Amino acid sequence: MRFHHHLCVLAVFLALGMSTVHAQQWKLLNPVLSHTIVVNPQNPRSLTVGNWANQIYRSWDAGWSWYRFEIGSTDVLNFITSLAISHADTNVMLAGGFSFDGIRRSTDGGATWNRALNDTTGNGRMWFVSEAILESHDTPGTFYAARGTTNNGIWRSTNNGATWDSISVISRGITQQLCTIAQRPDSGNVFFLGVKGGRILRSEDRCITWRPVPVLNGATAIRGDAEVPKIVFSRENPRMGYAVVSVTSPDSLGNNGGVLATVDGGATWNRIGFPDTSFWSVEVTDVPTNVVVGGFRISNRPTILVGDGLIFASTTGGTKWDRFDDIVWGQNELDDTLRNAWVLRFEPVLRKLYLAAGTGTFVSDVPVSVDETTVTDAHSDLQCSIDGTMLVVRDQQTRSSASTWALYSMQGTRVVGGPITSPQGERISIGNLPQGQYLLTWGDDQYFRTAHITIVR
Numbered sequence: 001m002r003f004h005h006h007l008c009v010l011a012v013f014l015a016l017g018m019s020t021v022h023a024q025q026w027k028l029l030n031p032v033l034s035h036t037i038v039v040n041p042q043n044p045r046s047l048t049v050g051n052w053a054n055q056i057y058r059s060w061d062a063g064w065s066w067y068r069f070e071i072g073s074t075d076v077l078n079f080i081t082s083l084a085i086s087h088a089d090t091n092v093m094l095a096g097g098f099s100f101d102g103i104r105r106s107t108d109g110g111a112t113w114n115r116a117l118n119d120t121t122g123n124g125r126m127w128f129v130s131e132a133i134l135e136s137h138d139t140p141g142t143f144y145a146a147r148g149t150t151n152n153g154i155w156r157s158t159n160n161g162a163t164w165d166s167i168s169v170i171s172r173g174i175t176q177q178l179c180t181i182a183q184r185p186d187s188g189n190v191f192f193l194g195v196k197g198g199r200i201l202r203s204e205d206r207c208i209t210w211r212p213v214p215v216l217n218g219a220t221a222i223r224g225d226a227e228v229p230k231i232v233f234s235r236e237n238p239r240m241g242y243a244v245v246s247v248t249s250p251d252s253l254g255n256n257g258g259v260l261a262t263v264d265g266g267a268t269w270n271r272i273g274f275p276d277t278s279f280w281s282v283e284v285t286d287v288p289t290n291v292v293v294g295g296f297r298i299s300n301r302p303t304i305l306v307g308d309g310l311i312f313a314s315t316t317g318g319t320k321w322d323r324f325d326d327i328v329w330g331q332n333e334l335d336d337t338l339r340n341a342w343v344l345r346f347e348p349v350l351r352k353l354y355l356a357a358g359t360g361t362f363v364s365d366v367p368v369s370v371d372e373t374t375v376t377d378a379h380s381d382l383q384c385s386i387d388g389t390m391l392v393v394r395d396q397q398t399r400s401s402a403s404t405w406a407l408y409s410m411q412g413t414r415v416v417g418g419p420i421t422s423p424q425g426e427r428i429s430i431g432n433l434p435q436g437q438y439l440l441t442w443g444d445d446q447y448f449r450t451a452h453i454t455i456v457r
Contacts, residue, residue, distance in 0.1 A: 029063035031412035034356035044349035050080030064379040065449040071113040088141035096128030130229040138188040182231040186238035198222025225249040239265040244279035250303035272318035278307030283344035294341020309339035378451035389431030395423040
């Protein structure tokens with residue numbers, strides 16, 4: 001049965017006209033668990049990544065250096081899956097997530113945080129599961145949040161996230177959990193919820209009332225365990241949108257999962273590919289519309305479910321897909337090897353596509369040619385060169401407090417590391433390392449800079 005299933009999946013891939021993209025396009029930026037990534041709307045080089053245990057990583061130089069901030073006690077097991085930066089004041093940041101305790105808010109760019117929203121009735125759980133905090137595109141400073149636990153409440157803030165009001169509740173007869181919220185880019189009134197049951201709910205009055213819309217051949221639900229964790233719309237044609245469906249039970253196959261699309265502004269949706277394949281992320285990148293989707297599965301338990309480790313792109317609206325096969329998945333700081341693509345984020349100014357994944361933060365870059373002495377891309381303060389079998393690193397920061405260095409493979413595996421003994425000429429032996437790309441980290445747990453090193457034999 002398992003062999004037969006894999007043959008069926010292969011047949012579906014071929015029928016959909018899928019091919020493989022072999023060129024090197026993805027690079028590792030940070031080898032830690034990354035559940036979401038957002039870009040400062042006024043500075044395309046400023047990135048914030050949601051980690052776990054109340055931790056975020058921030059970069060002000062497009063990922064060449066990273067600072068770790070704590071938004072609460074680190075003696076917890078939670079995951080920051082929802083981040084938002086205010087367009088009205090980019091010093092204001094909001095954070096929520098899975099196993100979280102509400103919404104936390106920073107007014108100083110992430111340096112300090114306070115709880116802005118929590119359930120005061122018995123301190124009930126208040127999770128915001130998958131990019132469930134959204135700023136209205138037509139009213140900067142107004143935010144909406146879709147609560148994913150205890151009750152299916154929609155919350156609104158009109159003062160940059162300082163205070164919140166409950167504005168609607170979705171019946172648990174419709175869904176057991178809210179996953180994500182989206183707004184159509186050509187309308188201030190039309191919003192969407194992706195929810196459990198494989199349903200999409202639509203509001204035409206700014207989140208006050210909701211109704212299910214068709215998602216599969218006229219039906220308003222897919223399967224009980226299915227979730228819709230991401231919904232996006234095209235910037236080129238806002239009536240064209242995409243959603244992905246995750247399979248949350250490893251045994252729940254049969255007309256489940258896949259990629260959905262709408263061509264009528266979200267009035268109706270239908271599957272355009274990948275039946276019985278589980279996805280968690282989707283992004284529309286640029287003009288012409290380029291759709292990228294990323295896969296997911298719930299656990300490391302043995303399953304025939306297809307999902308984790310898959311990244312596909314389409315420039316044809318979903319009639320043909322190309323698979324990226326150059327993301328070498330490894331493990332994160334928790335020794336987790338699940339290859340889940342939690343968030344795909346396109347930044348249109350620098351034209352970069354970021355991936356927040358279970359095994360690290362990645363970026364899609366244009367391939368470059370290399371030779372024996374190539375050091376491809378480094379932080380401006382790190383001077384790197386190759387001298388025979390040695391990598392030589394010189395720290396140009398006059399007051400640098402960097403204490404350790406490490407080399408990671410592109411799949412996030414730490415291959416060698418040690419203390420920094422000669423910051424103006426640290427010599428690192430690379431003679432025994434296989435050829436390929438590596439990520440150098442230079443610093444400590446709170447702040448480190450990076451360089452991409454290419455070894456060619």
